[in-house]
Amino acid sequence: MSDAKHIGELDVGETAVLRDMNLPESAAERLMELGLLPGASIRLVRRAPLGCPIEFEVGGARLALRGADAANIFIQ
Numbered sequence: 001m002s003d004a005k006h007i008g009e010l011d012v013g014e015t016a017v018l019r020d021m022n023l024p025e026s027a028a029e030r031l032m033e034l035g036l037l038p039g040a041s042i043r044l045v046r047r048a049p050l051g052c053p054i055e056f057e058v059g060g061a062r063l064a065l066r067g068a069d070a071a072n073i074f075i076q
Contacts, residue, residue, distance in 0.1 A: 008054060008070035010044040016075035018042055018058075023072050035059035036073065 010016060018040045021028045035058045036042070045055040045062060053064040065073075 004074045006071050007042060007044065007056065007065075007073045007075055008067055010042075010075070012044055012046055015041055015043040019074045019076045021073045023069060027069065031063075031069075031073070034063055035061055036063075042075070 004019070005016075007016065007018075018036060018038055020038060021031065021036070023031070040058055042056050042058045045057050047054050052067040054067060054070050055062055055064050056070075057063075
């Protein structure tokens with residue numbers, strides 16, 4: 001997956017479709033409960049001044065993720 005684009009690479013306002021996650025099972029399960037499911041549309045809302053956390057919108061909800069976690073959530 002080295003050539004795969006992850007959600008942390010989106011530009012502010014850009015939307016993409018989630019493909020998969022490479023996170024520990026407990027973290028991945030929690031994010032899926034919050035709506036980060038394969039096929040879901042996700043939009044980057046904004047970045048904190050120092051780049052982390054990153055705010056995303058998925059399914060009408062807004063989530064803030066650490067950059068390290070965002071780097072392991074891949075998009076199509």
